[in-house]
Amino acid sequence: MHFEQYFGRQLKLAVPYIALCSLVTSSACAQVPATGTPVTPPANALASPTATTPQQVAVAQMPSALRPFKELIKDAKEHKGFFTLYQKDEKVWIEIRPGQFDQPFFFSYNIPSSLGERGLYGSQMGNSYQAVFKRIGNQVQLIAKNTDFYAAPGTPQAQAVAQAFSDSLLGNASVLSLPHAESKAILIDASTLLFADIPSYSTKLENAYRLTYAYDRSNSSFSKIYAEEKLSGLLVNSHFFTPRIAAAPLLPSPVAIPTPPLTTPDPRSFFVGFYYSFSALPATPMRPRLADDRLGHFVSTSHDFSDDLTPSTARYFINRWRLEKTEAEPGIALSEPKQPIVYWLDQNIPEKYRATISAGVLEWNKAFEKIGFKNAIVVKQQSDKDQFDTMDANHASIRWFVGSDVGFAIGPTKVDKRSGEILDADIAVSDIFSRGIRRAVAEDMHTTALGSAQTNHLDCNFTQLASIEMGFALDLLEARGAIDMAGPKAEELAQAYLKHVVMHELGHSLGLRHNFRSSTIYSMKQLQDPVFTKQHGMAGSVMDYLPFNLSAKGEVQGEYLMSSLGPYDYWAISYAYQEFTAEQESAELAKIAARSTEPALSFATDEDAVPGLLSDPDVNSFDLGSDPLAYFQKRLLLSRELWDRLQDKIKNQQLKTGDSYEALRRSFEYGFSQFSRSLPLATKYIGGTSFLRDHAGTARATFTPVAVEQQRLALKIIADSLFTSKSFVFAPEFLSRLGVDHFQANNRNDVSIFARVSALQTSVLDQLMSDLVAVRLLNSAERVKDANKTLGLNELYSTLQTAIWSELTSASEISAARRNLQREHLKRIANTLIRPAASTPADARSLQRAQATQLLTALRKAMQKSYTPETRAHLSESAASLSEVLKASLIRSGV
Ligand SMILES: [Zn+2]
Numbered sequence: 001m002h003f004e005q006y007f008g009r010q011l012k013l014a015v016p017y018i019a020l021c022s023l024v025t026s027s028a029c030a031q032v033p034a035t036g037t038p039v040t041p042p043a044n045a046l047a048s049p050t051a052t053t054p055q056q057v058a059v060a061q062m063p064s065a066l067r068p069f070k071e072l073i074k075d076a077k078e079h080k081g082f083f084t085l086y087q088k089d090e091k092v093w094i095e096i097r098p099g100q101f102d103q104p105f106f107f108s109y110n111i112p113s114s115l116g117e118r119g120l121y122g123s124q125m126g127n128s129y130q131a132v133f134k135r136i137g138n139q140v141q142l143i144a145k146n147t148d149f150y151a152a153p154g155t156p157q158a159q160a161v162a163q164a165f166s167d168s169l170l171g172n173a174s175v176l177s178l179p180h181a182e183s184k185a186i187l188i189d190a191s192t193l194l195f196a197d198i199p200s201y202s203t204k205l206e207n208a209y210r211l212t213y214a215y216d217r218s219n220s221s222f223s224k225i226y227a228e229e230k231l232s233g234l235l236v237n238s239h240f241f242t243p244r245i246a247a248a249p250l251l252p253s254p255v256a257i258p259t260p261p262l263t264t265p266d267p268r269s270f271f272v273g274f275y276y277s278f279s280a281l282p283a284t285p286m287r288p289r290l291a292d293d294r295l296g297h298f299v300s301t302s303h304d305f306s307d308d309l310t311p312s313t314a315r316y317f318i319n320r321w322r323l324e325k326t327e328a329e330p331g332i333a334l335s336e337p338k339q340p341i342v343y344w345l346d347q348n349i350p351e352k353y354r355a356t357i358s359a360g361v362l363e364w365n366k367a368f369e370k371i372g373f374k375n376a377i378v379v380k381q382q383s384d385k386d387q388f389d390t391m392d393a394n395h396a397s398i399r400w401f402v403g404s405d406v407g408f409a410i411g412p413t414k415v416d417k418r419s420g421e422i423l424d425a426d427i428a429v430s431d432i433f434s435r436g437i438r439r440a441v442a443e444d445m446h447t448t449a450l451g452s453a454q455t456n457h458l459d460c461n462f463t464q465l466a467s468i469e470m471g472f473a474l475d476l477l478e479a480r481g482a483i484d485m486a487g488p489k490a491e492e493l494a495q496a497y498l499k500h501v502v503m504h505e506l507g508h509s510l511g512l513r514h515n516f517r518s519s520t521i522y523s524m525k526q527l528q529d530p531v532f533t534k535q536h537g538m539a540g541s542v543m544d545y546l547p548f549n550l551s552a553k554g555e556v557q558g559e560y561l562m563s564s565l566g567p568y569d570y571w572a573i574s575y576a577y578q579e580f581t582a583e584q585e586s587a588e589l590a591k592i593a594a595r596s597t598e599p600a601l602s603f604a605t606d607e608d609a610v611p612g613l614l615s616d617p618d619v620n621s622f623d624l625g626s627d628p629l630a631y632f633q634k635r636l637l638l639s640r641e642l643w644d645r646l647q648d649k650i651k652n653q654q655l656k657t658g659d660s661y662e663a664l665r666r667s668f669e670y671g672f673s674q675f676s677r678s679l680p681l682a683t684k685y686i687g688g689t690s691f692l693r694d695h696a697g698t699a700r701a702t703f704t705p706v707a708v709e710q711q712r713l714a715l716k717i718i719a720d721s722l723f724t725s726k727s728f729v730f731a732p733e734f735l736s737r738l739g740v741d742h743f744q745a746n747n748r749n750d751v752s753i754f755a756r757v758s759a760l761q762t763s764v765l766d767q768l769m770s771d772l773v774a775v776r777l778l779n780s781a782e783r784v785k786d787a788n789k790t791l792g793l794n795e796l797y798s799t800l801q802t803a804i805w806s807e808l809t810s811a812s813e814i815s816a817a818r819r820n821l822q823r824e825h826l827k828r829i830a831n832t833l834i835r836p837a838a839s840t841p842a843d844a845r846s847l848q849r850a851q852a853t854q855l856l857t858a859l860r861k862a863m864q865k866s867y868t869p870e871t872r873a874h875l876s877e878s879a880a881s882l883s884e885v886l887k888a889s890l891i892r893s894g895v
Helices: 002-031 054-061 156-164 190-194 201-209 351-362 365-369 432-438 464-480 488-509 530-536 567-577 582-597 628-651 662-685 708-723 753-768 771-782 793-804 816-834 842-862 869-887
Strands: 077-079 085-088 091-096 105-111 124-136 139-144 168-174 186-189 214-228 231-241 269-279 299-304 314-318 341-345 377-381 396-401 413-416 421-430 689-691 703-705
Touching (some): 085 214, 105 421, 124 413, 168 186, 168 190, 201 214, 201 231, 351 396, 365 567, 421 488, 628 662, 628 708, 708 753, 753 793, 771 842, 816 842
Parallel strands (some): 341 396
Antiparallel strands (some): 091 186, 124 139, 214 231, 689 703
16 A cells, blocks of 8 residues: 555656756756767666666566576675675676665765865765665666655655655666566666766866866776675765866956866866765664753754644754663663764874874763763774775764865764664864974965865864964964974874864764854963863863964963863763653753753854854854953964064074075964954954843843943954054064965965055954944843943944044044045945945934034044145045035935
8 A cells, every 4th residue: 555655656756857857967968078078878867867768668668688687697796785786897786675675774975085175075974865775667766765854654644744745866777687586686787876976966066166077977987895784885986077178268257267176187087986875774763862952962853744733843853873871781870881882993094193083082981971871982993904984874983084275174974864863974184183283284274275165064164264273373382482393292282183173073973063152161260270171171162163272471371272071061962862761851851951051061053153133252163261352352462472573583583594484474374364353253242142042940131232341342452453553563674574485376465464454444344333233232222221231332433433533633644554444434434324225223324424523523623734745635535525425315215
């Protein structure tokens, strides 16, 4: 009955399915050369809309043409496993037994090898599905089941769900053999099924290069076959090509066009490894654990239509490994689990880093010990004797990778969608975290190639910011003489950074999200005490993005990097992994989650860190200590210290003869990066709101405006650092020696302090004078009883105006850079007054008009004094423009 229903639905879907395939493959088809390059006609439906070749029709109509099972695999090597594979020369067949059709299994693919640039790296995880093999006549389809929507099986609702949401076809192949005499199993050609772009890699390639590459079946091959009881794995060396690459346009394009691949000998052709795993789903789904928004776990989301008693259909199951106490030793007394979580260190990890990586992984065992699991996590080293590939779906792993343009680490997982059980995790760590310490690839670290961004941001990627942070810290330490890049201290630091990164990525692969509030739980003083941080961590959680813990000149220096877990990490592990009976679970989890008000357990994640209408200044990546504003100030101080030390080196002729000036420029840029990162973060205080995730009963408000004193201080720091005439003064001897790396063609521009400062000033000005900040300030006033407890919009505008136009009261000359800043300020006022957006609050407009009127008066008064012609012209022009603006009629969309 069930089979017939399903079969009928498949038939109905047949027509739209073919249309979909045409759409999917239209671009790939366009790439097939009209003549010349031989391409075997693809037999796979996904590789061509004309899926059924005349030969296939003939075979389908004449089952007698099928070859006897044993004859087809004569002399082939048998790989017995989840699906038994037969291999003879370049041919591989997959055996499917009758009982295996329509039985869900776990189908996944990973990308062990790739191009090494622009987001296309080796050792990366791909997608996974709950899949089935389905036989339609003489065709075997590989179907990805739709697991996002659910209703209790056998109910009318289940029928409605099945009718509403479609499965997907991933590939297909014809049956090639008659049924086996005894087992009745049949054979399909693995190449027909898998020599296709199942991962949709051509879209990634198009994103990176804006070129269309086609999958080339005839030059793809199997490079590894593996089978064990619960897994069959096939590594396909997939060839992609494009027949020709267009010549560059004669006129420069208005938008930057990415170059073709730079890392392959011929940019028209390259190979990408696709590792396909067919493996068993857990026989019994793990009991799912519901997520709680007061803690940060990755979740599997599905929609349950079984009944309409809940307001939402969404169910959020925590993604976690199956970790169970043995029946003999339940409870939280320490004992080994039935099965530990095993991470394999891939053979591609350099030997000298294996012990450190292992230590980073095993650090998490401390959190599991607190909830009764001894040796919950085990690390094993893959050896030459191990036949499996760590990219298969049955071996969680840590792998090393390199890229030509970027470095990062990533810790994704794959789960059983029915329960949230993590089935596989392959952490990839690039060599940047060790090599960067030694400065060998300094340029690579802060070069963003077009299209190199990682696309799935829920996965972690320690990208640019981490490497810029590392660059700044090392340049400062080197300039201070605190570290010799060739000495043992650098080696120690490289190992410490690697451990820190591995701990962070491992946290992701155990199911933990980022915690960007956790860096605020300790004071600066605590952070300077290595005994304290070794015991309690440097933050509430290693799942934060932490900067190097750098002390200012004369202060005590603590640990540079986080070396142990923080209190939040223990808490999040206990929520996800502590074992409870089904009856106890809900009440016990509620008790754990209720601890969220403890300051050490503070939590906020990625989406909370992005300022919008709500802007919480305590939730940032790369800040440290209980007072982020003090941290930003310190960072600006450290930047100036770095610059001063560099300028002293020039002045005192301390550079070694023969040293490249390029290092000076790099340090100069790193210093600047601290300004361009810290100042925008300081603007989060303006109209800022502390945003808690509390549930009812804690007596704390969800939204609390940032104290007015803090907002004023933030504004003062911004104004003093960015808008005063004293900021950014450099010795000409220094600026005239900022060299370039002549091997890097894209790095030859002269350094313009003027342009740098101007870009920074305008971006901060844009934020502070934005409608968004105005609305934030107006909203804040509504959340407090006494409006004087929040920063007023008028105070913001007048503070900015006073700082930016300070020469009007001091009657001093106005430098070119300052004139530029003042023009930018005027431009923004003019825009608000003449062309306000629909979103501009009326208060913002009226207050800016009042400020403009005052400014005009001050300008006219100042013009009576004597100035250089440049300053006089600037004042006169500013007054004239402002006067016009105040008289102009309004073009606006609201009142
Ligand atoms: Zn992360």
